[in-house]
Amino acid sequence: MGGKVVKTLVLFVLLACRAGAQEPVQVPTETRDLPVINAGFEAANPLQGWSANPRAVADPEAPHSGRQSVRVTIPPEQTDMTGVYLTQQVPVLEGQLYQAEAWIKTKGVVAKELGERFSTGGTVILEWLDKKGEWLAAGAYADGSYGDTDWRRVATGTIRAPKGAGFAQIFLALRATGTAWFDDVKLTEVRRHVILRQPPFGATVADNTPRFQWEYAERADANLELSPDPNFPRGKTVTVARVPHSEASPRRPLAPGRWYWRVRLADDDADSVVWYFDQTAPVTQDCTEPTVTPAHAYLAQPRQPVTVKFADNVRVTRVTLTLDGRDVTAGARVGRTSVRYVPERDWEPGLHRLVVEVADAAGNQAACTSFLNRMPGVMRKEWLRQGGIAHAGKPRFLLGMYGVRKEDIAEMAAAGYDFVHAYNWDGPGSNESALEYLDEAHRHGIQAFIGFDRARLRAWDEAFVAERVAALGRHPALLAWYLFDEPDLGHQYVPPDQLRALYRLIKALDPNHPVIVTVAQSHLVKEYHHSYDVYWSMDYGTTAHVATNYDRHRALIGPRVPQMSIVHCYDQKQPGPNRGGNPDPAKFEPGPAMLRANAFMAIAHGSSGLCWWWWGQGSDAFLTVAKVPTAWAALKETVRQIKELRPVLEAQRPARQWVEKPAEGVEIHLWERKLPDRAVIIAVNRDPKPCDLTLRSSLLRGRARATVLFEERTVPVRDGRLSDHFAPLDVHVYEVR
Structure with missing residues (x-):
């Protein structure tokens, strides 16, 4: 009995749908706004639902919409983080995509580091909390507003809630000095859906291992599910799991009859609609493509051989090789599960493409390209x-x-x-x-x-x-x-x-x-x-x-x-x-x-x-x-x-690393290495505070003085110890010979 010639051209596909069957509507992307409490600051308590903020007040003058907005002012003399955020937590689903936005107006906003955090201007930030409301992961910053600006929509990028996320935390931020107004806050959930492509909805397919194809907005591992029951019950569902690309075929032949199929992306919490097709080929018919495994290789030798492996559920009966567009099958040695090619002359430097095509007795075909790279004379x-x-x-x-x-x-x-x-x-x-x-x-x-x-x-x-x-x-x-x-x-x-x-x-x-x-x-x-x-x-x-x-x-x-x-x-x-x-x-x-x-x-x-x-x-x-x-x-x-x-x-020799704490809140981080002719100690003051340090090292034993490199001075050494002063963020490099 004959099989198919190539899987991409499925034989006997009929697009006529059965009476009463309607193709489900497929929508690539859906959005919905999640409930943000008091998103426009219109409540009797203007900050209801938001974190307390001593710098925030309601402002009825010229809101973006409604009766009022909220105004945050950071005075020029401020150096800490007081009042820089208004925050709210909103429940989310891990794996889904979200975008935060707000309308923001600014006056006299000047960049300034507050609390050792870099300046953002007036902006909106989205971060992630776990299911207990504890911080989980950073998210995204929208572009900041500085100077004097009228109302403008400010939005983060669309980002995915990480595994373990239970809440999004929205930050209305003014990490700068000046005044910012915030209004009409939104958190949007963006759901991307899998779009089914092949076999078409309601098709008749004479192929017991058909190729299924779908589309998704980004690369994600998929589970392809097939069942004679549209409810996909356990025990009656065939699953091809963790498919890395957007196409797959079942590993075993499907029985004749009606089959329902769908694609689920567990990691992204995304599903497709359900389609069906009628499969007419008997289980005994060989409809399964061979497989070919690429053999990408660095060609270290001038005439390095290349071996490409293949497999089939019955047996591969025909193998052809094309190298850089030239048929080289005659020079190949074909085995039952692999083909070995040895070039007639030295490989030319550069990239080569070896295409191996195989077919079985039923006419099922597969092809694979191996990339081969010859780079003589390259330093490792x-x-x-x-x-x-x-x-x-x-x-x-x-x-x-x-x-x-x-x-x-x-x-x-x-x-x-x-x-x-x-x-x-x-x-x-x-x-x-x-x-x-x-x-x-x-x-x-x-x-x-x-x-x-x-x-x-x-x-x-x-x-x-x-x-x-x-x-x-x-x-x-x-x-x-x-x-x-x-x-x-x-x-x-x-x-x-x-x-x-x-x-x-x-x-x-x-x-x-x-x-x-x-x-x-x-x-x-x-x-x-x-x-x-x-x-x-x-x-x-x-x-x-x-x-x-x-x-x-x-x-x-x-x-x-x-x-x-x-x-x-x-x-x-x-x-x-x-x-x-x-x-x-x-x-x-x-x-x-x-x-x-x-x-x-x-x-x-x-x-x-x-x-x-x-x-x-x-x-x-x-x-x-x-x-x-x-x-x-x-x-x-x-x-x-x-x-x-x-x-x-x-020097490929051991190095010792340690930390000294010469004063409260001050650390000196040290690194030392001994060479045959000398020893070096690097000492770094971690903090913007001065201190005095006495350090002890076995490398100092028997030495009278240590040279402080790059400073044109020496320090005395006594009993394997030296003492020195460190200015804020100071670095000293000591050498003893």
């Missing part, structure tokens, strides 16, 4: 647990900068930086422009890490990934692949299993360059394990925050995974003109002391290399060191000092 670069990156086995403690345009590379090289990055290729930037960027870096003796178009990664575009890896992987200035920057955020979400699959593809094609990932939300870090070679923690903030955040992420990723710290060199308190601010370079923070302390704090906690965010990439979104000469000079001096310490930092 491996991120180490300590000491930075090994270039051909030699450790190098490297320093990098984000947001560097091609025209800025010369300045970065002159400043002593080793690698750079631009976000062009995290977006639609071409391979050709990336090569030009790498050429410029190479001309100046530095390297770059390059990303991938996030939209293409979200679409699971393996061909795009393979093309980028092959196009850039041979360039000597390529340091590493920047797989994804914050894949956990709702507006650019990539599921962990999808990111792991893309990571495996990159490593299959290029084992010579490390792969980097950053994760924004610490509670999701573990979800992205095994999708990177090195994890970069975003340790932006105070020197104390650098220490705690780095250690928190180290605990989450485990002791064996390389970790590098990203510290900040932009002003978190003063937004740039693109964000409504009017920053004053004279008030730039972090100042010289914090720039140095943050870098050395990351080193003291074990960072394997160091990178700063960011130079600015020509943007006015933030005030960065690029526009503050004194800060840039201080940062360059910090870079110079770290580079002078490279022999110590790169």
Whole structure:
């Protein structure tokens, strides 16, 4: 009995529906407004339903709608968080999408850090609480309003409630000085539905293992359910579980008759409508496609063979191979479950596509493309647990900068930086422009890490990934692949299993360059394990925050995974003109002391290399060191000092780390390492307070004095101890020989 030729062309499909059967309406997206208590502040008690706020009062003058709005004023002299928020908790469902909005008007709003929190202006914030009402996870900030603005709608992005969420917490925020009015608050639930495509509703299908296809707004694992009963009872339902793409076929033949089907996305709390089809092929008919497993590979040898495996429920009877559009079947050795191809001549450098097509006796077909990458002469670069990156086995403690345009590379090289990055290729930037960027870096003796178009990664575009890896992987200035920057955020979400699959593809094609990932939300870090070679923690903030955040992420990723710290060199308190601010370079923070302390704090906690965010990439979104000469000079001096310490930092020897507490509320974080010819101790004052410290170390025993590097002085050592004074956020580097 004959089978189908290709699954995408199902035989004998009749679209005539049975009498009385109507196709269910499919709606991709539905929204509903959740009840926000006193959303327009019209209640007799204007703040009913909202948190208490001594800075908030009802204002009947010119509300956005209704009789009144609420007004919040933060005086210019305030430094703490008093009155900066009005909050309300609203029940939500984990896995669903939500957006918060409010209408906001401002007068005289000026950016100011309050309570050591960066300024937001007048805005709305959405965060997540667990089912007990305890804080669970960060969410999203809307754009802030500064200066004098009329009423405008301000909304967060649409973000997904994380696992364990029970409530959304809406913040009406004025983290700035001045006055903001708030009115007409909304919390919208956005439900995305699965849209069924094939087999069509009411179709007659002569195929006992038909291919089912559906659509969803984003990539999500799906459960395909099939049953002869429209209620899908247990025991009568066939489930194809955790389907990563939007199509699947049942593993076993379906009996002739009417079958109902639906798709459920358990992780996203989304279901499709129910469709049916009539299956007419007998169970004994072979309608099952063969399967072909891709064999993506890095071609280390000039004539490296490639083996592609396949399988079928009966037996594969025909195999054809096409290499880069040329039929090479004659040169292949076909076995029962695999085919082995050995090239007639050496592989040419670059990307090759090997398409293997197989068919069984019933005419069922399948095809699969394997990407093969030949990159001769490429130096292996491996991120180490300590000491930075090994270039051909030699450790190098490297320093990098984000947001560097091609025209800025010369300045970065002159400043002593080793690698750079631009976000062009995290977006639609071409391979050709990336090569030009790498050429410029190479001309100046530095390297770059390059990303991938996030939209293409979200679409699971393996061909795009393979093309980028092959196009850039041979360039000597390529340091590493920047797989994804914050894949956990709702507006650019990539599921962990999808990111792991893309990571495996990159490593299959290029084992010579490390792969980097950053994760924004610490509670999701573990979800992205095994999708990177090195994890970069975003340790932006105070020197104390650098220490705690780095250690928190180290605990989450485990002791064996390389970790590098990203510290900040932009002003978190003063937004740039693109964000409504009017920053004053004279008030730039972090100042010289914090720039140095943050870098050395990351080193003291074990960072394997160091990178700063960011130079600015020509943007006015933030005030960065690029526009503050004194800060840039201080940062360059910090870079110079770290580079002078490279022999110590790169040494593959144990390092001791510990903390001293010389005074109430003051901590000195210490790191030491012994080399054959000397020993070095790094001491960092975590706090903006002065102190005196006496430290004891076995490395000081038998020494009379210690040199304080970069300070042109020495300190006496007695009985293995030295004493020194630390200014606020001070760093001392001691050397004994």
